[in-house]
Amino acid sequence: MxxxxxxxxxxxxxxxxxxxxxxxxxxxxxxxxxxxxxxxxxxxxxxxxxxxxxxxxxxxxxxxxxxxTGKSKKVLVLAKGDKAREAQEAGAEFVGAEEMLEKIEKENWFDYDVIIATPDMMGAVGRLGRVLGPKGLMPNPKSGTVTFDVAKAVSEVKAGxxxxxxxxxxxxxxxxxxxxxxxxxxxxxxxxxxxxxxxxxxxxxxxxxxxxxxxxxxxxxxxxxxxxxxx
Structure with missing residues (x-):
């Protein structure tokens, strides 16, 4: 001990x-x-x-x-088009699609606390499960991090x-x-x-x-x- x-x-x-x-x-x-x-x-x-x-x-x-919690959480949103714009307006620090996944895979990039993804991105996100899963970063519908309502999801994370x-x-x-x-x-x-x-x-x-x-x-x-x- x-x-x-x-x-x-x-x-x-x-x-x-x-x-x-x-x-x-x-x-x-x-x-x-x-x-x-x-x-x-x-x-x-x-x-x-x-x-x-x-x-x-x-x-x-x-x-x-x-x-x-007293800790300001950095949010990565994986989304495209209008949803990406909504995420930016809601205050997400990082927004993108496949290029973000590539950055995670190739550069071992983890400069964020939470990942929110739209359902249409989950096919691509799933391929990084072995990397994101052990770190507790894999988006999940049960935790509200797989959703088309990205603005609400970002706001809730920011609210604690x-x-x-x-x-x-x-x-x-x-x-x-x-x-x-x-x-x-x-x-x-x-x-x-x-x-x-x-x-x-x-x-x-x-x-x-x-x-x-x-x-x-x-x-x-x-x-x-x-x-x-x-x-």
Whole structure:
């Protein structure tokens, strides 16, 4: 196990690691123990009672956080003609078609955070699945990134839309904002994402759905939160 720094160990001594805190109290502790010299990202980790190996127990979706994530996302839109123009007007940083795919393939170009594509581009995009898939960049209709309504998709990403999905260990990891947001804004973002994940409960999930919830900052220790009950 990696040796922990003095600041991290000091942070651990400032609260009871074995206790479950309500979300607001947990956020207060997380902010107090976020001692890095930069504006740390506040992360939420939720362990779910699902088996992600089964298709009917996948948990995946998108949600627009009321206060965004504090990170301005660069958007690449793969579209032609009018749709390309709409994307530019909506504020996409990069817009193009096959020439963009060629740039990704030949130059290993990844200077963007999200790719939005019109459905007619997906045949060409699919050929780069082995490159885009592992980086989580492959456009997907479920996350709203394969659409003809490119202007709306770009606007939502810019407004703080995030994608959440359960990983192979049954955990969802999502950012809920920056330390500078303060407790109230982070709490509103937290509630929004928790409601979305509870709503996304698969019918095939049995037993306790929300197993554990942990809040942490980029460099700080995790604080356990009382898990909300799914209806």
């Amino acid at each position: 990696a040796k922990r720094g003095k600041t991290y160990l000091q942070s651990l001594s400032e609260y009871d690691k074995t206790r479950l805190y309500d979300a607001k109290e947990a956020l207060e502790i997380v902010l107090k123990t976020a001692k890095a010299k930069f504006d740390e990202t506040i992360e939420l980790s939720i362990r779910l009672g699902v088996d992600p190996r089964h298709a009917d127990q996948q948990v995946r979706g998108t949600v627009v956080l009321p206060h965004g 839309k995030i994608e959440y999905r359960v990983d192979k260990t049954g955990i969802v990891h999502v950012p809920i904002g920056k330390k500078s947001f303060g407790v109230d804004k982070l709490f509103e973002n937290y509630q929004t994402i928790m409601e979305a994940i509870i709503k996304a409960k698969p019918a095939a999930a049995k037993g306790q759905y929300i197993k554990s919830v942990v809040l942490s900052s980029t460099m700080g220790p995790g604080v356990k939160v009382v898990p909300q009950r799914a209806a």
